[in-house]
Amino acid sequence: MSVALLAGLLSGPGSAADEGTKSVTLAYDCGLEDSTEAVTVTAEVSVDVPATGEVGQPVQPGSATVAVALSRPDLVGLLPAGVDGVVSTATLTVEVAQNGQSVEAQWADLGAPSSPVPSDGAVRMAHSGEVPSVTLGSAGDVVFTARELTVVLRAAAALDQESESAPVTLTCEPSEGQDGRLATVSVSAVSGGSGAEAPGTSGTEERGESGEKSARSIMVEAEDTAAEDADPCPVEPPTGEMDWSEAPQAPEGDPLKEGNFPGTFGCAYAIGLANVRKLNGAMIINDPAGTPALISVIASKHTAGRNANQKGGYYSRIDSLANLKLPDAESTFMAFGFQPVSAKVEFENGPITVSTGSIGRIPNRTNFATVYFKQSLRIHDVKINGTPLDVGSNCRTATPFKVVLNGGAGYTNVFFGGPLSGEVDIPPFSGCGTGGEDLDALFTASISGPGNLINMNQGTTCVPSQQNTSCPPTMPKMPGTQ
Structure with a gap:
């Protein structure tokens, strides 16, 4: 099965992509519910994205990795005393933009194995999982940019039946000045030049007074595995x-x-x-x-x-x-x-x-x-x-x-x-x-x-x-x- 988040036919040709895939490390400012205190984490985000694509054809990124590093003092302040391991999930909001239009895709519920809590230094939680594909209705460069991040933490012992602790949610925004661009994909027309129509759309569909198409066709899709x-x-x-x-x-x-x-x-x-x-x-x-x-x-x-x-x-x-x-x-x-x-x-x-x-x-x-x-x-x-x-x-x-x-x-x-x-x-x-x-x-x-x-x-x-x-x-x- 698949799903679609439809938001915008992005019309007009674009320039050639100047990059394919890269890994970025970002600083995030994170907050907790009912608390005025904030913690800072770093997140190394990497994903393999094809350098090129075609109009109307899914662009499928590979498995994504979001490795979150949190200082030990900050972590032990969030979880019960004596915890020696932490289990976590992460959801990363990714902006998908082309020709002045954009939608947000959720790289949701990326899982991480139990991560040990070291005696000093940072705790590193490596989250990974499959992410949605993107289908474009127009030619032009498509830019993937990391935005908000949510990390849900729980003591590893809470996974057994004898012990239970409440999960802790960190809601994070990129710190000021961070550049979260992950990749740029050059999308070309299948045939007949730039601006080719996406399957199922006609040349006269949804045009305003200016004759330009209304925003309609970045399509984010996820395969149900x-x-x-x-x-x-x-x-x-x-x-x-x-x-x-x-x-x-x-x-x-x-x-x-x-x-x-x-x-x-x-x-x-x-x-x-x-x-x-x-x-x-x-x-x-x-x-x-x-x-x-x-x-x-x-x-x-x-x-x-x-x-x-x-x-x-x-x-x-x-x-x-x-x-x-x-x-x-x-x-x-x-x-x-x-x-x-x-x-x-x-x-x-x-x-x-x-x-x-x-x-x-x-x-x-x-x-x-x-x-x-x-x-x-x-x-x-x-x-x-x-x-x-x-x-x-x-x-x-x-x-x-x-x-x-x-x-x-x-x-x-x-x-x-x-x-x-x-x-x-x-x-x-x-x-x-x-x-x-x-x-x-x-x-x-x-x-x-x-x-x-x-x-x-x-x-x-x-x-x-x-x-x-x-x-x-x-x-x-x-x-x-x-």
Whole structure:
């Protein structure tokens, strides 16, 4: 499979490229959430890019390497005491520019093996991975330039099941005066001279009053190299539409550059507790002692962002799509403070959107993580003081309700997971009762209303195509037990 980030037909011929590929070492200023302190890292970025290309044909860079060096004092200040190894991922934003137009490609989730923490000197984390191809609609030089960098760090011991630590995210901008140009590719017309059309476009398409084409055709594509064998994730890829409206939005300013990608398929466990405020109790969600379900996820499916030097300031958001078919939860509550009531609850979840990102300039940058979906509840197998109560087969919330969970500092991306929490307003119930008996008011009075807390913990995501150390997915700890 492939995806495309379409942004601009770049018309007109260019000059011959004066370089093919080079490796650059850049200084970056990095910040942490909820901290005014900044750290400096160096990143050596290298990638093999063809020196020439043709209009309408993919230009495929080779595997990219982003080797990040961080001083030992800075690293040990970020991770738990006594850590002797660190695992990290890196995402590099790369500007792809031609003839005055540009788009941003995400070289996302480049992985690094566990890096030892030396007794002195710098810690070097060598991230590598496949990157998107680029298809051009016009002739001319194409320049690849390294821009923002995100590095997610975690103590190596956190990969086993006995130890867990929160990941730390560094959001980095190139230091002043850095030249991040990685390579220039000379793209020529296939035949018939410069300015040849990209496949699927006509000579009269999308022309403004000046007769020039509107921006439309740098195409960034990524091949999905997922392995055929998906045994570590025995779930279907998620379906449905994403809705990132509940994520923090960018301040007004220049338009955001958006990208759509095939994403990376994976799966994870998420378990937790849901409080029913009126009943003064909670039920276990996705009980690990039973048959817990896996979240099916396509990570990094959509991006939206803006550079720090643009009007409105820096904004970066990565959206992932997920599905989760939860098993029924079973619990016993004391209804009205004295009557024991047990019931099973079926959860009907809509498509889940996971949005992570950051806003603002370093060192005052704010990271965010928001998980959003709509949910309905159905109640069945009700017993009052051990006596069955027939509520029928359609005793449910009258309407779906919003579930918005926020990750805070402990949830940096969908790959590492982390704690999530929020409150929901449970709507009134309908369809409860049989034989002419209407029990809607009973369940509405005892359950419905605001202030119902949800606390979840998502484990590390298994990505079968990367054969990472998190496969098969492991069970996270129940919230409140750390």
